[in-house]
Amino acid sequence: MPQILPPNANTFARWTIIGGVIFVILLVISLTAFARISRNRVGVPVAQPVGFQHSLHAGELGIDCRYCHNVVEVSAYSHVPPTEVCMTCHSQIRVGTPQLAAVYESWETGTPIAWNRVHKLADFVYFNHSAHINSGIGCNHCHGRVDQMSAIWKAEPMTMGWCLECHRNPARYVRPREEVFNLAYEYPANQLEIGAQLVEAYNINADALANCSICHR
Amino acid sequence: MAVRRGIQETNRVIAPGQTYAGVDDRVNRPILQNLTRSPIWWFLGFGVGFFFLMVYLYSVTTLIIRGVGIFGNNVPVAWAMPIVNFVWWIGIGHAGTLISAILLLFRQDWRTSINRFAEAMTLFAVVCAGMYPILHLGRPWLFYWLFPYPNTYGMWPQFRSPLDWDVFAISTYASVSALFWFIGLVPDLATLRDRAQNRFVKLFYGTLALGWRGSAKHWQRYQRAYLLLAALSTPLVLSVHSTIALDFAYSQVPGWNNTIMPPYFVAGAVFAGFAMVLILAIPLRYAFGLQNLITKKHLDNCAKVMLATGMIVVYGYIIELFIAWYSGVEFERYMAYNRLFGDFAWAFWALILCNAVAIQPLWSRRVRQSQVALFIISLIVSVGMWLERYVIVIVTLMRDFLPSSWGNYYPTVFDWSLFIGSMGLFLTLWFVFIRLLPTVATSEIKELVHHDMHHSGHDDDHDAPTHRAQPEVS
Numbered sequence: 001m002p003q004i005l006p007p008n009a010n011t012f013a014r015w016t017i018i019g020g021v022i023f024v025i026l027l028v029i030s031l032t033a034f035a036r037i038s039r040n041r042v043g044v045p046v047a048q049p050v051g052f053q054h055s056l057h058a059g060e061l062g063i064d065c066r067y068c069h070n071v072v073e074v075s076a077y078s079h080v081p082p083t084e085v086c087m088t089c090h091s092q093i094r095v096g097t098p099q100l101a102a103v104y105e106s107w108e109t110g111t112p113i114a115w116n117r118v119h120k121l122a123d124f125v126y127f128n129h130s131a132h133i134n135s136g137i138g139c140n141h142c143h144g145r146v147d148q149m150s151a152i153w154k155a156e157p158m159t160m161g162w163c164l165e166c167h168r169n170p171a172r173y174v175r176p177r178e179e180v181f182n183l184a185y186e187y188p189a190n191q192l193e194i195g196a197q198l199v200e201a202y203n204i205n206a207d208a209l210a211n212c213s214i215c216h217r
Numbered sequence: 218m219a220v221r222r223g224i225q226e227t228n229r230v231i232a233p234g235q236t237y238a239g240v241d242d243r244v245n246r247p248i249l250q251n252l253t254r255s256p257i258w259w260f261l262g263f264g265v266g267f268f269f270l271m272v273y274l275y276s277v278t279t280l281i282i283r284g285v286g287i288f289g290n291n292v293p294v295a296w297a298m299p300i301v302n303f304v305w306w307i308g309i310g311h312a313g314t315l316i317s318a319i320l321l322l323f324r325q326d327w328r329t330s331i332n333r334f335a336e337a338m339t340l341f342a343v344v345c346a347g348m349y350p351i352l353h354l355g356r357p358w359l360f361y362w363l364f365p366y367p368n369t370y371g372m373w374p375q376f377r378s379p380l381d382w383d384v385f386a387i388s389t390y391a392s393v394s395a396l397f398w399f400i401g402l403v404p405d406l407a408t409l410r411d412r413a414q415n416r417f418v419k420l421f422y423g424t425l426a427l428g429w430r431g432s433a434k435h436w437q438r439y440q441r442a443y444l445l446l447a448a449l450s451t452p453l454v455l456s457v458h459s460t461i462a463l464d465f466a467y468s469q470v471p472g473w474n475n476t477i478m479p480p481y482f483v484a485g486a487v488f489a490g491f492a493m494v495l496i497l498a499i500p501l502r503y504a505f506g507l508q509n510l511i512t513k514k515h516l517d518n519c520a521k522v523m524l525a526t527g528m529i530v531v532y533g534y535i536i537e538l539f540i541a542w543y544s545g546v547e548f549e550r551y552m553a554y555n556r557l558f559g560d561f562a563w564a565f566w567a568l569i570l571c572n573a574v575a576i577q578p579l580w581s582r583r584v585r586q587s588q589v590a591l592f593i594i595s596l597i598v599s600v601g602m603w604l605e606r607y608v609i610v611i612v613t614l615m616r617d618f619l620p621s622s623w624g625n626y627y628p629t630v631f632d633w634s635l636f637i638g639s640m641g642l643f644l645t646l647w648f649v650f651i652r653l654l655p656t657v658a659t660s661e662i663k664e665l666v667h668h669d670m671h672h673s674g675h676d677d678d679h680d681a682p683t684h685r686a687q688p689e690v691s
Binding site for chain 1: 368369370371372410416424428
């Protein structure tokens with residue numbers, strides 16, 4: 001009987017070992033990339049029933065964030081404004097434009113506009129907006145430059161690791177309370193110093209912030 | 218003289234008059250036969266195993282669809298048959314590693330004939346056992362959270378929990394056992410490759426044999442690696458079952474929080490494992506006609522180890538009861554009372570009957586040489602060691618600190634079908650193994666044959682080269 005494995009089996013055997021290593025590396029890289037892209041959808045604009053432009057309202061017109069999202073300072077849940085808030089202006093302004101059809105329909109029928117949620121946390125996460133606003137965490141820190149977005153997308157991944165990054169080092173991200181709604185705020189060069197003072201002043205208990213019960217109640 | 222020779226014959230590890238080719242014919246020829254010409258017992262055995270494997274898969278599917286509540290577990294008894302069976306299976310595996318690794322360190326040549334199938338038994342028992350820690354989870358699809366890996370949650374496993382140590386213990390045990398087994402197989406796979414006639418069979422074994430040529434360098438490195446792995450497996454096997462013992466001993470439950478648990482669990486594992494080795498070896502030597510290679514000496518030695526570890530287990534029972542009384546703690550005393558006279562006292566007394574009483578005939582040489590007796594005693598021990606885990610896990614949990622949290626436990630049909638199904642998984646793997654791979658390590662047996670042919674009659678060490686003059690002792 002001739003040789004059972006031909007000489008080119010050597011190459012095959014060698015490449016099986018090298019290829020195995022390469023395969024594992026590629027698998028890890030692609031799984032990581034897949035996790036980033038598919039789960040988080042950072043930077044992907046979400047289609048809405050009404051083409052609401054934050055860049056127009058908060059950017060050009062300079063409306064304060066709290067005009068529409070008015071319970072963000074006092075409530076755990078920062079709500080989406082009801083149709084009535086739209087109608088405070090649009091009962092007079094640009095009446096009848098096709099872009100606003102869904103708003104008028106909602107006003108006439110009494111059915112709320114079915115906005116598509118962009119920042120969806122799992123129900124086992126209890127997120128409290130007012131706690132962050134009152135502790136000097138600015139809107140743009142988590143939501144990005146909303147005043148420059150024509151359609152809303154996620155600026156940050158909203159993963160638990162990302163949350164914990166700040167909860168473990170709040171001094172790196174805390175800003176003065178009066179700057180919270182300033183979307184153009186930039187952290188100063190001596191942020192760590194100022195942040196430490198603010199953590200002290202706002203009574204932020206950094207040691208307990210990464211405990212399970214803070215979010216998973 | 219005749220009497221003396223008779224005793225010597227039974228004391229031999231392999232029957233006299235073996236040749237290299239004879240060993241190969243005995244072990245390797247049945248494997249290389251056409252699959253359709255397999256003996257009828259093989260088809261029957263594989264069929265039974267495969268049927269129960271389907272029962273297993275049905276139970277697992279039902280478990281995943283309907284949830285972990287299909288088991289009879291309840292709130293005081295949240296660990297029940299899945300854990301009992303897990304500890305039972307993993308215990309069975311330990312004898313295989315004891316035979317292949319610990320006996321190698323002690324240079325026991327009687328391990329040679331039984332190590333291959335004992336290691337296979339280990340591997341398949343670990344497969345059966347390793348499924349339970351996943352299947353008993355309420356959300357088995359999240360089992361990978363038990364592994365430390367960088368993730369977007371910023372979470373790591375709790376390294377203080379023995380249940381996480383279990384993950385490391387079992388995954389290490391499974392991979393090291395598989396590696397050890399495969400390294401031992403490589404020279405034998407090369408033999409199969411060279412003896413095979415069919416091209417595809419040759420290619421199959423040739424690929425698995427990784428180009429083994431049997432050169433002096435190969436053998437030198439092989440021996441080194443084998444011994445190193447044996448030295449690594451020995452502490453591994455002792456720590457794996459100790460880790461599993463810590464699942465219980467780490468808790469505060471009276472009857473679990475015993476410091477004797479780790480060595481006592483390891484002894485129990487070897488005890489149950491040797492029982493399983495005997496259950497498998499006795500039919501195997503008939504099925505393949507291996508009586509000349511797996512001799513009565515092996516059965517006798519296995520029975521002795523079983524007796525020795527069995528007596529350690531009996532010591533464990535006595536110490537548990539003694540300490541329960543000696544502690545002066547009412548919960549400990551009640552635990553002992555509940556085991557001896559409670560609602561589930563039958564389990565304890567059946568366990569004593571199986572593990573303490575049934576092994577006593579093994580003191581007699583005649584019983585150790587009788588295969589029927591050994592087979593029956595091994596079956597009884599397997600049942601007894603299952604009952605031991607039943608008593609430790611379930612009967613203990615039924616009654617602990619708060620009488621308002623006392624309960625009972627009754628297994629459901631799925632508790633049983635998963636257990637019997639896991640035996641199907643074991644049997645399926647076992648029958649595939651004995652059909653495809655040599656059940657006996659032929660290359661190591663040939664060393665014994667070599668020793669018999671060239672060194673019989675004088676007691677010199679095998680490694681001492683006979684052609685060189687012995688150094689003068691002054």
